[in-house]
Amino acid sequence: MHAQTPSDPAPRFSFPPLITVQQHILSEQRRFQGVSGEFSWLLSGITLATKLIEAKVRRAGLSDILGVQGDVNVQGEIQQKLDVYANDMLLHALSVRESVAVMASEENEHPILAGGSPNAKYIVVFDPLDGSSNIDVNVSVGTTFSILKRTGPLNQKATADEVLQAGSQQIAAGYVLYGSSTMLVYTAGNGVHGFTLDPAVGAYVLSHPNIRIPDSGPYYSMNEAHLEDTPPAYQRYVAGLRSGKYGRKYASRYIGSMVSDFHRTLLKGGVFLYPPNTERPEGKLRLLYEANPIAYIAEHAGGMASDGRQRILDIKPRSIHQRTSLVVGGPAEMQAFERIMAET
Ligand code: AHM
Ligand code: MG
Numbered sequence: 001m002h003a004q005t006p007s008d009p010a011p012r013f014s015f016p017p018l019i020t021v022q023q024h025i026l027s028e029q030r031r032f033q034g035v036s037g038e039f040s041w042l043l044s045g046i047t048l049a050t051k052l053i054e055a056k057v058r059r060a061g062l063s064d065i066l067g068v069q070g071d072v073n074v075q076g077e078i079q080q081k082l083d084v085y086a087n088d089m090l091l092h093a094l095s096v097r098e099s100v101a102v103m104a105s106e107e108n109e110h111p112i113l114a115g116g117s118p119n120a121k122y123i124v125v126f127d128p129l130d131g132s133s134n135i136d137v138n139v140s141v142g143t144t145f146s147i148l149k150r151t152g153p154l155n156q157k158a159t160a161d162e163v164l165q166a167g168s169q170q171i172a173a174g175y176v177l178y179g180s181s182t183m184l185v186y187t188a189g190n191g192v193h194g195f196t197l198d199p200a201v202g203a204y205v206l207s208h209p210n211i212r213i214p215d216s217g218p219y220y221s222m223n224e225a226h227l228e229d230t231p232p233a234y235q236r237y238v239a240g241l242r243s244g245k246y247g248r249k250y251a252s253r254y255i256g257s258m259v260s261d262f263h264r265t266l267l268k269g270g271v272f273l274y275p276p277n278t279e280r281p282e283g284k285l286r287l288l289y290e291a292n293p294i295a296y297i298a299e300h301a302g303g304m305a306s307d308g309r310q311r312i313l314d315i316k317p318r319s320i321h322q323r324t325s326l327v328v329g330g331p332a333e334m335q336a337f338e339r340i341m342a343e344t
Contacts, residue, residue: 142259217269271329
């Protein structure tokens with residue numbers, strides 16, 4: 001008989017365990033059937049790309065010193081526009097994930113069929129850098145993404161039309177906000193979780209587990225320059241928010257960068273709206289890669305999202321760059337909105 005090797009007790013730490021997004025995805029994978037290793041590998045492609053994007057966004061202010069976009073920089077490289085760079089990073093990181101069959105981006109007119117395995121089963125749709133016109137003035141921007149499963153037979157080549165699925169078919173969605181810190185917020189259908197990028201070690205660390213949107217919050221958020229040009233029901237709704245008709249007098253906050261405006265709405269409560277207006281009767285935001293991921297996250301955090309006629313997630317898309325109006329927020333604000341719409 002061998003003598004047992006003595007072992008030291010497991011170390012005890014006085015700080016809470018650090019959970020990275022990769023650990024979190026893996027633990028979800030163990031707990032839920034249907035969440036496969038391929039899926040976590042795919043998500044790691046998104047997190048890698050967003051770290052590369054964040055590094056570039058953080059240096060954006062230096063472009064005035066190092067050369068403007070389109071110029072040749074000090075290394076003799078042509079400076080790319082940041083949204084083009086962000087798109088390239090996502091396309092690159094995802095095209096080497098064998099499980100990705102199709103990618104669709106705000107920056108590409110048509111969906112891109114990835115060359116992965118013939119059994120690749122995922123479709124990834126994204127806006128690589130939403131609100132990029134704000135970069136020049138140092139305002140936060142974001143990346144939004146949505147993950148769907150292929151609808152066609154797996155042993156046949158994917159078709160671009162498979163991207164055109166209602167948002168309710170998403171299996172995961174998220175965004176990254178490049179703000180005063182960089183945060184990833186995602187859901188794979190089991191709670192909404194927020195991770196803050198620790199720039200020292202380059203890891204997204206769980207900072208906001210199980211985010212729930214407050215039942216009611218202090219802010220409404222819209223571009224009020226368009227208010228007179230929006231349908232009367234929206235005007236009545238905003239008047240009600242301002243006047244205290246829905247239980248409180250709402251204050252106004254508008255950044256003009258959807259991820260930032262939604263992120264505040266998610267954490268503090270309230271409502272974000274981009275209604276139709278005379279210039280944009282369909283609304284401005286894109287259904288597949290802007291409204292759908294935001295709506296999916298909102299619903300999984302206890303909120304709601306509507307285009308004024310129906311649930312965002314029920315809209316069957318006709319084209320990949322289709323626009324929609326969007327009203328998204330907490331239950332109290334959304335129920336008030338739905339009552340107003342029902343009266344019209
Ligand atoms: P973009 O995809 O061209 O960046 O436009 C989308 C952005 C959103 O981030 C934001 O909610 C909206 O445009 C702001 O629009 P406006 O300037 O009309 O208020
Ligand atoms: Mg956009």
